[in-house]
Structures are given as C-alpha cells and as structure tokens.
Amino acid sequence: MRALVEAARRKGSALVVGLDPVPDRLPPGLRAEREKHEAVREFCRSVLEAVVPYAAAVKIQLAHFERLGPEGMRAYGELVREAADMGLPVIADAKRGDIAETAAAYAEAHLRLYGAHCVTVNPYMGADAVLPFLEEARRLGRGGGVFVLVATSNPSAGAFQEASEPPASELAARLVADLGEVRGCDYPDAGAVVGVTRPEAGRRVRELLPRALFLAPGFGAQGGGISGVRALLGGSGGGVLIASSRAILYAFEERGGDYREAAAEAARGMRDRLRTAGVKV
Numbered sequence: 238m239r240a241l242v243e244a245a246r247r248k249g250s251a252l253v254v255g256l257d258p259v260p261d262r263l264p265p266g267l268r269a270e271r272e273k274h275e276a277v278r279e280f281c282r283s284v285l286e287a288v289v290p291y292a293a294a295v296k297i298q299l300a301h302f303e304r305l306g307p308e309g310m311r312a313y314g315e316l317v318r319e320a321a322d323m324g325l326p327v328i329a330d331a332k333r334g335d336i337a338e339t340a341a342a343y344a345e346a347h348l349r350l351y352g353a354h355c356v357t358v359n360p361y362m363g364a365d366a367v368l369p370f371l372e373e374a375r376r377l378g379r380g381g382g383v384f385v386l387v388a389t390s391n392p393s394a395g396a397f398q399e400a401s402e403p404p405a406s407e408l409a410a411r412l413v414a415d416l417g418e419v420r421g422c423d424y425p426d427a428g429a430v431v432g433v434t435r436p437e438a439g440r441r442v443r444e445l446l447p448r449a450l451f452l453a454p455g456f457g458a459q460g461g462g463i464s465g466v467r468a469l470l471g472g473s474g475g476g477v478l479i480a481s482s483r484a485i486l487y488a489f490e491e492r493g494g495d496y497r498e499a500a501a502e503a504a505r506g507m508r509d510r511l512r513t514a515g516v517k518v
C-alpha cells in the first residue's frame with residue numbers, strides 16, 4: 238500500500254476518485270457521433286486531468302469497461318497508464334475471487350499486464366483466493382496490494398455479512414490481518430473495503446484491524462458522509478481512503494457548465510471536507 242499512502246500524504250488528500258463511466262450519462266457533446274468506448278475514454282481522461290490536484294488515487298470500476306468489449310478494455314489499459322503517469326496510483330475495482338491458480342491468473346492480468354497498483358478481491362473462497370494477488374504485488378515491488386471486501390457499502394450487505402456467528406465480516410477482517418503483515422511497512426499490504434454507510438460494522442472492523450488501510454466507498458451518491466467516515470478512522474485519525482465516483486463524475490448534471498470544472502469542484506470540495514474533519518492517511 239506504500240504507493241497509495243505516499244500519494245495521499247504528498248497530496249494531503251484522503252480522496253480516491255472513482256471512474257464508473259455510464260455511456261448514457263456522459264455529456265451530450267461527448268456522446269455525439271462517436272463510439273461508446275471513445276466517448277468513455279475521453280470523458281475519463283479529462284476527468285482525471287481535472288481532479289489530479291485533489292485526488293490521492295483513482296479507483297477504476299472494471300465492469301464499466303468490460304461491458305464495452307475489447308475496445309473498452311483497451312481504453313481501460315490506456316487509462317491505467319495515463320493515471321500512473323499523472324502520479325495517481327490505480328485501484329482496479331475488479332472484485333475477483335477464485336481458487337489459487339485462477340487467482341494467480343487474475344493477479345497477473347490486473348497487476349502486471351494492465352498495471353494497476355491494487356485490486357479489490359472477494360474473500361468468500363478463502364485465503365488461497367487472495368494470497369496470489371499479494372504475492373504478485375510483492376514481486377512487482379511497486380507498493381501495491383489488495384483490498385479485501387470486508388463490510389461493503391450496499392443496502393443488503395449486513396443481512397449477509399453480519400448474519401452468522403462469527404460474522405462473515407469478522408472472518409474477512411481476520412483474513413486481512415493474517416495475510417497483510419509485512420515487517421517495516423507503515424501499513425500492511427492487504428487492506429479492507431469498509432463502506433462509510435456501515436459505521437457500526439466499520440467500528441468493529443477497525444478494532445480488529447487497527448493498522449490496516451481501509452478503502453471506504455459509499456461517500457456521496459450512496460448517502461455516506463463525514464459521520465460514517467469518522468467511525469472508520471484509526472487511532473491517529475488516519476488509515477482511511479474515501480472513494481467516491483458518481484458524485485464527482487456527474488457533478489455537471491446538478492451544477493451545470495463544463496463537466497471537467499464540475500468534477501474538479503466536486504473533488505476539491507470533498508478533499509476539503511475530509512481535511513476539515515481531520516481525516517489523514
């Protein structure tokens with residue numbers, strides 16, 4: 238997680254801007270007389286340029302590129318490289334999770350071939366579905382790692398993740414603790430996805446993972462705010478990266494005007510709200 242932590246400290250920002258480009262929501266001028274993947278590519282590239290001063294990193298949602306076929310995946314690969322050139326570490330929000338050999342193939346694809354720093358991973362299949370990602374990240378030595386789904390932000394998450402004893406979220410947190418320890422690192426290289434919409438679960442996960450880096454979605458469009466963020470903070474007010482996508486990408490729909498300026502303004506506002514609340518990484 239070194240790449241993310243260093244970028245967040247350098248920028249003084251705990252904000253991760255999410256790229257979730259939905260073709261039908263792009264500004265009409267961009268959509269006109271263009272293939273979807275071209276419009277998505279230009280939109281995402283321009284948003285990255287606009288938010289780079291305010292963002293610690295970028296989280297790219299793979300689903301929105303996979304749905305565009307091979308050209309979409311080519312655009313994804315180009316955006317990963319361009320973000321890295323802008324100094325923005327990339328989190329591939331791929332939510333992969335399969336047995337060891339298949340996991341190794343996913344890890345090679347996303348970390349080595351496409352070049353993301355971090356990948357989100359589903360822990361349901363156990364440690365061997367996660368470990369190959371950590372091994373690939375360590376081999377590459379670029380300060381990357383994995384974010385394991387622990388307490389997700391969606392409405393029905395609790396009904397599944399908190400239903401058993403011990404809760405699935407606790408088992409996932411223990412997996413993160415077991416896999417992530419690397420001597421001499423500020424943060425272990427396995428982190429946890431914990432939604433800002435789940436403050437109660439977040440507090441419990443933080444007790445189990447006092448040093449881990451959290452990737453916290455749900456801020457903005459899903460209704461999460463600063464009170465949800467506070468529940469996730471580590472002892473010194475740190476250890477959390479807040480991810481927000483639609484509230485930044487589509488800020489132009491409410492604010493009007495140029496989509497790049499609207500995205501920059503929304504990202505700057507979020508970074509400042511997080512700073513004012515004392516959130517640091």
Ligand SMILES: O=c1ccn([C@@H]2O[C@H](COP(=O)(O)O)[C@@H](O)[C@H]2O)c(=O)[nH]1
Pocket residue numbers: 255257298330388389390391430431432454455456457458459480481482483484
């Ligand atoms: O628990 C989770 C894990 C991942 N996500 C993903 O984050 C973004 C959220 O987008 P917003 O527009 O900021 O709501 C999206 O890619 C999800 O797939 C999540 O929401 N919750």
